[in-house]
Amino acid sequence: MSGLILPPGQGRKLITKAQEVTFKATEADGSSVSIFEVVVPPGFDVGAHVHGEAQEFFYILEGELELLAFEPTKRTAENWHEWESPEGDRMVRATPGASMFVPPNTPHAFRNASTEPVRMLFQCLPSPVHELYFEEIAKIWSSGARVDPDAVQEMRRRYDVHQITPLRYEPPPAPADRPAAAGA
Numbered sequence: 001m002s003g004l005i006l007p008p009g010q011g012r013k014l015i016t017k018a019q020e021v022t023f024k025a026t027e028a029d030g031s032s033v034s035i036f037e038v039v040v041p042p043g044f045d046v047g048a049h050v051h052g053e054a055q056e057f058f059y060i061l062e063g064e065l066e067l068l069a070f071e072p073t074k075r076t077a078e079n080w081h082e083w084e085s086p087e088g089d090r091m092v093r094a095t096p097g098a099s100m101f102v103p104p105n106t107p108h109a110f111r112n113a114s115t116e117p118v119r120m121l122f123q124c125l126p127s128p129v130h131e132l133y134f135e136e137i138a139k140i141w142s143s144g145a146r147v148d149p150d151a152v153q154e155m156r157r158r159y160d161v162h163q164i165t166p167l168r169y170e171p172p173p174a175p176a177d178r179p180a181a182a183g184a
Contacts, residue, residue, distance in 0.1 A: 004029065011037070014134055016141035018044055018169045024121075027128040034127040036134070040065065040118040043171040045111035048080035048164040049156075055125045056102040058110065060094050063118030067094045069101070069108040080109045080165045107164060115172055133159040 011022040020039035025031040040063075048068065058067070068091045072083035084090050094100070102108045112118045124130040136155055140147060149166075156163055 014138040016138050017041070017171075018141050019138075021134045021138070023131065023134075026131050032125065032127050034124045034130045036122045036124075036130070037061075038120050038122045040110070040112045040120065041169075041171060042112050042115050042117065043169055045079075045168040045170075046109055047167040048075075048083070048107050048109040050105055050107050050162045050164065051102075051160045052162070053104055053126070053160055054129060055104060056100075056108070057123040058100045058102075059121040060096050060098045061119040061121060062096055063112070063116055064114050065094050065118050065120065066111045066113055067092050067098070067100045067109070069106055071107055075107070075164055077165060080107075081111070083107075109165070129159055133161070 006024060009022075011024050013023075014021045018041065022037040023034075024037055025033065025035040027034070058065075066081070068080055068083060070083075070085040070087075070089050072080075073086055074083075076083070081091060092098070100108070100110075122130075133156075136159075137152070140152060140155065152167070153163060156167075
């Protein structure tokens with residue numbers, strides 16, 4: 001098969017504890033848009049950021065993500081979860097079928113605050129910026145060594161990711177580590 005038609009689950013995969021990314025269409029395929037299927041684990045927060053050149057599109061396939069795409073009245077450096085736009089827009093809890101388009105220079109973020117993985121379709125123009133980004137961040141996360149936040153920040157800057165609030169991955173405790181419910 002030429003690679004232009006991919007059966008479910010097919011495509012080159014990059015898997016780390018913080019994300020699973022399957023490449024669906026890339027510059028190597030002749031695409032000017034990079035298209036990925038992304039599995040976002042519970043506790044992953046990409047942090048608010050902007051791209052000077054890139055346009056992005058997110059489409060929720062399974063699960064629920066918190067999404068934000070607007071310039072807030074006040075940017076805070078710690079987190080974006082309470083940001084509000086001049087028009088009163090706030091973070092949205094997006095379920096399957098919801099989408100988010102992000103033009104260049106628009107602050108945006110997503111977070112999986114649920115206890116279940118989320119599956120989304122993610123597109124980025126121009127190709128191959130996010131292809132290269134995903135490859136490099138997968139190497140950093142998979143190195144086995146402690147992740148150096150300054151190295152991640154520098155790498156993200158090279159790929160037109162201007163971070164506003166921190167990228168975080170704080171998975172929920174495993175079921176055996178969770179406290180028992182009252183009266184149990």
